Amino acid sequence: MSALLDADVIRELEVLRKRARARVRSVSAGERTSRRRGASAEFREHRPYASGDDPRRIDWAAYARTGEPVMKLFAADEDVIVRLVVDTSASVGALGSAKLRAAQRVAAAIGYLALASAERAQIVVANEGLERAHEPARGRSSLPKLLTALDALEPRGGTDLARAVEDTLGRARSPGILAIVSDFLDGGPWDHAVTRAAAAGHEIVLVQVLADEELEPPWDGDFELEDAETGEIVEITVSPEALQAYETELRANFARLRDVASRARAAYVRTSPSEPICAAMRRVVAREVQA
Amino acid sequence: MSLTLLAPRALLALLFVLPLVALYILKVRRERLVVPSTSLWLAARRDHTARSPFRRLVRETSLLLQLAAIVLTSLALSRPALRATSTAPVLVLVVDTSASMAASDGASTRIELARAAAIRAIDGRAGGEVIVIEAGAEPTRIAGPTSDSATLRRVVDALQARASRGSLGRAVDLAAEEIAARGGAGRVRVITDGAEPWTRRPGLPVDVDRVGHAADNVALTHIDVRRQAAREADQDVVVVDAIVQSFASSPRDVVAELRVGERAAGEQAFTLAAGAGHALTLPFTPVAGDPSRVVTLRLKYARGGADALASDDVAYARVPSAATVPVLHASASPDATWVRRALTSDRALAVTSLAPAELARPGAARDALVVEEGACIDVPGARAIVVLAPPPGAPCLGVTVAAAAATPPITSWETEHPLLRFLTFDGVHVRESTALSGAPALLRAGPTSLVADVSRPGRPGVVIGFAAEESDWPLRASFVLFFHNAAEAVRGEVASELASARTGEPLRVRVPPETSEVTLVGPRGVRRTAVAAGGVATFGDVREPGAYRAEWAAPRAGHADLAVNLASAAESNLRAVGETTEAPASGSAVTATPRAREAWPYLALLALAALAADALWLTRTRRRVSRRIA
Numbered sequence: 001m002s003a004l005l006d007a008d009v010i011r012e013l014e015v016l017r018k019r020a021r022a023r024v025r026s027v028s029a030g031e032r033t034s035r036r037r038g039a040s041a042e043f044r045e046h047r048p049y050a051s052g053d054d055p056r057r058i059d060w061a062a063y064a065r066t067g068e069p070v071m072k073l074f075a076a077d078e079d080v081i082v083r084l085v086v087d088t089s090a091s092v093g094a095l096g097s098a099k100l101r102a103a104q105r106v107a108a109a110i111g112y113l114a115l116a117s118a119e120r121a122q123i124v125v126a127n128e129g130l131e132r133a134h135e136p137a138r139g140r141s142s143l144p145k146l147l148t149a150l151d152a153l154e155p156r157g158g159t160d161l162a163r164a165v166e167d168t169l170g171r172a173r174s175p176g177i178l179a180i181v182s183d184f185l186d187g188g189p190w191d192h193a194v195t196r197a198a199a200a201g202h203e204i205v206l207v208q209v210l211a212d213e214e215l216e217p218p219w220d221g222d223f224e225l226e227d228a229e230t231g232e233i234v235e236i237t238v239s240p241e242a243l244q245a246y247e248t249e250l251r252a253n254f255a256r257l258r259d260v261a262s263r264a265r266a267a268y269v270r271t272s273p274s275e276p277i278c279a280a281m282r283r284v285v286a287r288e289v290q291a
Numbered sequence: 292m293s294l295t296l297l298a299p300r301a302l303l304a305l306l307f308v309l310p311l312v313a314l315y316i317l318k319v320r321r322e323r324l325v326v327p328s329t330s331l332w333l334a335a336r337r338d339h340t341a342r343s344p345f346r347r348l349v350r351e352t353s354l355l356l357q358l359a360a361i362v363l364t365s366l367a368l369s370r371p372a373l374r375a376t377s378t379a380p381v382l383v384l385v386v387d388t389s390a391s392m393a394a395s396d397g398a399s400t401r402i403e404l405a406r407a408a409a410i411r412a413i414d415g416r417a418g419g420e421v422i423v424i425e426a427g428a429e430p431t432r433i434a435g436p437t438s439d440s441a442t443l444r445r446v447v448d449a450l451q452a453r454a455s456r457g458s459l460g461r462a463v464d465l466a467a468e469e470i471a472a473r474g475g476a477g478r479v480r481v482i483t484d485g486a487e488p489w490t491r492r493p494g495l496p497v498d499v500d501r502v503g504h505a506a507d508n509v510a511l512t513h514i515d516v517r518r519q520a521a522r523e524a525d526q527d528v529v530v531v532d533a534i535v536q537s538f539a540s541s542p543r544d545v546v547a548e549l550r551v552g553e554r555a556a557g558e559q560a561f562t563l564a565a566g567a568g569h570a571l572t573l574p575f576t577p578v579a580g581d582p583s584r585v586v587t588l589r590l591k592y593a594r595g596g597a598d599a600l601a602s603d604d605v606a607y608a609r610v611p612s613a614a615t616v617p618v619l620h621a622s623a624s625p626d627a628t629w630v631r632r633a634l635t636s637d638r639a640l641a642v643t644s645l646a647p648a649e650l651a652r653p654g655a656a657r658d659a660l661v662v663e664e665g666a667c668i669d670v671p672g673a674r675a676i677v678v679l680a681p682p683p684g685a686p687c688l689g690v691t692v693a694a695a696a697a698t699p700p701i702t703s704w705e706t707e708h709p710l711l712r713f714l715t716f717d718g719v720h721v722r723e724s725t726a727l728s729g730a731p732a733l734l735r736a737g738p739t740s741l742v743a744d745v746s747r748p749g750r751p752g753v754v755i756g757f758a759a760e761e762s763d764w765p766l767r768a769s770f771v772l773f774f775h776n777a778a779e780a781v782r783g784e785v786a787s788e789l790a791s792a793r794t795g796e797p798l799r800v801r802v803p804p805e806t807s808e809v810t811l812v813g814p815r816g817v818r819r820t821a822v823a824a825g826g827v828a829t830f831g832d833v834r835e836p837g838a839y840r841a842e843w844a845a846p847r848a849g850h851a852d853l854a855v856n857l858a859s860a861a862e863s864n865l866r867a868v869g870e871t872t873e874a875p876a877s878g879s880a881v882t883a884t885p886r887a888r889e890a891w892p893y894l895a896l897l898a899l900a901a902l903a904a905d906a907l908w909l910t911r912t913r914r915r916v917s918r919r920i921a
Contacts, residue, residue: 091327099327185328214327224321227329234329234336235321242335249331 004108004147012278016285017113046070050139053118080176081136082114082121083202085161085168086153087182089127092209093155094228098273099211103181104150105277106207110179110284111146115139119177123149126164126182127157133171158229159186165193175201184208184257191260204266205284206257212274214250217243254290261289294371295474297889301368307361315354356905360898367894380419380476381436383466384409386450387483388427389457390794390862394484394599396503402452404502405482409447412480412500413440422469423447426462426483428455428795428832432469454602454836455795456859460489467495487861503865507539509563510603510863514588514856515712517779518611518639519574527639529610532713533571533588537563538864544593549573551586551610560593577610584610584852585838603863607838607854616640616660616778619673621647623665627758629765630664630679633774640778660781662774664758667692674781675751677710677774680758683725688745690754693726698741698757704734708744709751710776714769721764724757751780792855798833800841800851802826812840 005013049058049069059072084107092100107123114121115137122136123146137146161182168178178197184190184206198204217238225234236242254270261268267287271280283290296302326332386409392402413421421443422435434446463479470477478496481489484503491497513534518527531549542564549557556575563569573588590604598604618640620631634642640660647666661673665680667687681687683694698721705711711733724741732740733753745752759765792798802809802823809828811819814837821828828841839853857863 094325094327183327185330187330211327214331219324222321224323225329225332226323226325228325228327230329232329234332236332236336238335242332245335246331249334253331 004105004150005112009105009109009277010112013109013112013281014116016278016281017116020113020285045073047073050118050141053139080114080119081172081174082110082119082177082179083124083168083172084111084121085124085126085164085178085180085182086150087126087159087161087164087180087186088131088153088155089157089159089186090155090228091159091183091185095211095213099183099209100153100155102271102273102275102277103207103209104153106209106271106280106284107179107181108147108150109277109281110181110205110207111137111150112143113281113285114177115143115146121146124164124168125153126159126161126168127155128160129163130167130171131157131164133168160188161186161190162188162193165190165197169193169197169200169202172200172202176203177205178202179205179207181207181209183210183214184253191256194260194264194266198264198266204261204264205287206261206266206268207280207284208257208268208270208290210270210272212272215272217246258289258291294373297370297372299369301370302365304365304368305362307365308358311354311357311361315351352908353905356901356908360901360905363894363898363901367891367898370889370891371894372889380478381422381470381473382412382416382419383422383424383469383477383479384412384447385424385426385430385459385462385466385479385481385483386447387457387459387462387481387487388425388450388453389459389487390452390454390602390857390859391457391484391486391600391865392503393452393454393602394503394506394508394865396506396599400452401484401503402450405484405500406447406450408482408500408502409450410444412482413443413447422466424462424465424469425450426457426459427453428458428834430458430462430465432465436469453795453834454857455793455834456857456862457483457487459483459487463489463492463495463497467492470495484865486864506599506865507541507543508598508600508603508863508865509535509537509539509543509545509590509592510600510860511588511590511606511856512536512568512603512858512860512863514606514608514858516586516608516610517775527577528574529577529586531557531571531573531575531586531588531608533573533606535561535563535569535571535590536860536863537565537567537569538860538866539563539565539598540866541565543598545569546591546593547571547573548589548591549575549586550589551575551577554578556586585854586610587838599865600863602836603857603859605836606856606858607836608856609852609854611779611782616781618642618660618662618778619650619670620644620662621650621664621666621668623647624758627664627760629759629770630662630774633765633771634662636771637775637778640774660777662777667754673750673752675710675777676745677753677755677777678745679755680761681725681754681756686729687754688752689730690727690743690745691729692754692756693728695723695725695757698722698724698739699736701734701736701741704742705732705744708733708746708753709780710753710773711742712776714772714776716764716769719762719764719767719769721757721762723761727754727756730754751777792833792853793859794834794836794855794857795832798830798839798853798855800828800830800853802828802841802843802851803846803849805846806843806849807845808843810842812842814838 046059046062047070049071053071057071058069062070086103086107092103111121118139120136120138123134125131134149165180194204219238222237225236257268260266267284268289269280269283270290386405388402392405394401396404420436420438423433423443423446425431425433434443437443463481466479478498480498480500482500482502485501511533515532517530519530535545535547537543542562545563546558546560548555557573559571559573561569585607588606592598616639618634620634620642631642631644634640647663647668650661650668650670659673661670661676663678667678667681669688670676678687681692683692685692701716701719701721704716706714716734721736721741727740727743730743730745733744734742741756743754745754764770800809804826806823809821809823811821811830814835819830821830833855836856839855840850841853842850
């Protein structure tokens with residue numbers, strides 16, 4: 001198993017996944033209820049069986065006719081795709097690799113939950129736009145491929161999260177789950193892009209990954225702060241007053257994210273490298289909106 | 292209260308403030324730090340930029356503490372001192388109240404003239420405060436510093452001449468200290484008749500008001516009483532020896548009248564030449580009913596009436612007791628007979644001859660006169676000790692004794708020592724003597740000390756470097772008188788008459804060892820009480836000449852009569868105009884003195900506290916720098 005997800009984490013994620021599925025079953029027949037209206041038992045299409053699919057959904061009649069296992073899908077059990085928009089801008093790589101690593105682990109965990117639930121997972125690499133969109137993967141067997149793709153991510157360039165989201169929406173043939181893993185320090189109009197995605201039927205998950213140094217600046221004295229993406233220099237004397245101003249700005253950023261999550265009926269989870277991945281994933285699964 | 296800096300140049304250390312502040316302004320050698328986004332810090336930078344450098348400095352707690360440390364250290368190095376007095380110019384009046392100030396001067400007296408001069412000085416001053424110092428037996432500040440003229444006048448009007456020697460020199464020293472305590476701002480005005488010489492200190496501004504004019508005077512300068520045992524009668528004869536000194540410009544006819552209590556005991560008339568001295572001897576037979584053992588010798592003048600100063604025309608002396616004095620005579624040589632013959636010639640002495648080794652017997656010499664020949668043993672309990680011809684090469688009662696050698700003619704001797712009073716060594720020849728060193732010389736032959744003073748408190752003593760047989764001294768009357776003086780010293784009555792019982796000096800009274808409290812009754816009946824310890828009671832500053840009586844009640848009632856005299860030729864010499872001399876350059880000049888409380892230790896502690904607080908602040912600040920957000 002990859003270093004992104006070790007056996008213990010997967011065991012935890014599996015528990016989370018089963019708990020979530022049980023909760024869904026209590027209200028619907030499918031594993032995941034569609035956000036679109038329609039007849040709940042209406043046949044929609046067949047698709048080939050993939051490893052990890054629920055064997056109960058195999059159309060045994062079709063299998064008897066064709067000899068190929070196919071899955072029978074209904075309107076309420078639409079083929080959900082989880083698009084993992086991972087911010088790989090230079091800001092994620094600043095202050096060491098811990099922040100990027102945390103983002104990779106969160107994306108890997110969400111991807112695992114999707115693949116283990118017979119859903120498709122697609123990695124979208126975002127920095128100054130949509131840098132690259134990997135092919136959607138399906139089933140548990142695709143997990144190594146997904147982890148390898150995540151592991152290969154390297155921070156570079158600036159951030160244009162709004163464009164990356166817009167590009168992703170443009171390429172999407174159908175709505176699905178849009179999980180954006182970023183530090184959300186981009187000053188651009190990403191909030192509008194997220195709102196539009198929600199309006200287009202996407203289920204939004206916002207995961208903000210911040211370095212521990214960003215949540216608790218350990219510095220004191222005089223510094224030249226260099227912006228990792230723009231190279232802008234800010235001379236600062238870290239004093240109690242400066243820290244207070246910084247905290248005010250950061251809390252404004254949190255408030256903006258909460259506001260977007262509220263408008264897009266999205267989940268908003270904030271995590272950092274020092275937080276265990278499973279703790280963050282519990283909040284993701286519970287679709288919490290971080291305070 | 293005033294604050295002065297004793298080392299103001301140290302304030303230059305304040306210049307260290309400048310580089311410190313400059314370092315804080317210029318120090319910013321900023322560390323480069325790459326952060327995900329500077330957008331969150333922009334507000335902090337705006338706040339930082341909005342602050343002017345000065346305001347930023349003000350907000351720097353560490354800088355403030357370091358500045359405080361520098362300022363406090365600089366102040367500590369400058370030695371600030373709080374003075375308890377003002378630095379306004381002060382006039383210090385030194386008024387001579389010695390005995391000579393009682394001399395008449397026309398229709399007035401010298402002290403009245405001095406009081407008038409002091410009032411003039413007070414009224415004529417330009418302003419400021421005045422201190423009045425009385426130069427009596429001891430210099431005493433009696434007023435001030437004050438600018439209240441009424442108070443000063445009242446104090447000056449109360450000044451009286453004392454019947455004691457003065458202390459003008461020490462009074463001027465006290466005035467100099469008062470001025471120095473005020474930063475050297477002040478002036479001294481000495482009001483004196485000039486009878487007492489004193490030393491002018493360099494740098495001390497002194498004005499001198501001389502009061503009075505030269506005047507003729509005759510004085511009793513010495514008095515002594517001895518008891519002679521009569522050979523043919525049971526009753527002893529008391530002999531009063533005195534010296535009458537003329538300080539007059541013309542001869543005076545003088546009558547000396549001796550009284551015991553109210554009883555006239557003798558009289559002698561004589562003419563005293565100008566400037567001459569007259570040795571007076573008045574014998575009398577004491578009467579059993581005499582109320583006091585103090586005799587009064589008073590001078591009267593046949594022509595010209597009283598002289599200018601009355602207090603030195605009378606002298607008092609105590610008649611010694613008739614009790615025999617125990618004498619231990621220890622001689623290493625049986626052939627030495629001169630000393631024994633001199634001792635046995637006085638019937639008041641009970642002489643015991645013994646070997647020197649026997650002196651070491653405990654209690655052998657209690658209250659005795661010890662006379663040793665050819666030996667030197669420090670005998671505990673002896674009341675007086677005389678050593679003749681000490682063994683050479685060994686220390687003797689603290690005196691180093693050299694080998695015996697031929698002796699040059701005698702050149703000088705002291706007469707102030709109680710055992711050498713009224714003695715003359717004129718015509719005395721010493722063939723061979725040891726040279727004595729290590730103790731004051733009483734008899735000298737050129738540079739060689741032949742007799743040394745080895746007196747201790749309560750036990751007079753001399754070491755004579757030669758044997759009686761090695762000189763013709765035994766053939767002189769002074770030889771017998773010397774041992775008589777020694778016997779008188781044992782009686783404890785010698786020193787009290789003229790040496791220690793002078794006005795203005797402490798009066799020591801011998802009492803039983805068990806006595807704890809003694810009352811002294813003065814000539815006018817004034818009573819004073821003193822604590823006795825070890826058989827001695829001391830009364831300080833006895834100012835009035837006359838007959839005193841010390842009384843005690845325990846362990847059994849007893850009393851002792853005492854005499855106090857002026858006995859000062861300097862005070863009696865009213866013709867002296869007095870001179871002041873300049874102190875040598877190395878003498879103490881008047882400078883601003885540190886009779887002030889220095890504050891540097893406190894400032895140094897505060898500076899250390901500031902540094903400690905700075906260290907604490909820096910360390911605690913770095914630990915506290917931030918808290919986790921969210």
